[in-house]
Amino acid sequence: MQIEYIWIALAVILLLLELWAINIVLRSTSGWETKGLWLVVLIFVPLLGLIAWVMAGPKREMQEPRKS
Template sequence: MFGLEVGGLFGLIWLIIILWAIIKVAQSNAGALAKAIWIVVLLFLPLIGLIAWLLFGPKG
């Protein structure tokens, strides 16, 4: 019972982090194609995509 609640909390936090990253990508100065690629990567490869975006993504 406790594990489900903790897992749900971590899942919610993870969802918020991914949504934050998608919003930051959408608001960046990158071109439309670059934004679309980053968003697709974040959606389909969330952990790898988030790390890659933080390291190599558009700054702005």
């Protein structure tokens, strides 16, 4: 396996983790200020932001899915 494919695979994994973290942040019950701060950190500093979010950010408080 060539080294380029490994870097591409790692980039795809990081992108999927970022999208998952952004989804969790948007669904959380925190205020918009907190959500906005985490979104800025996750988008502009992807790897370090993701590590910081895993350590300090996620709370298991999520809104219930809307029933239509």
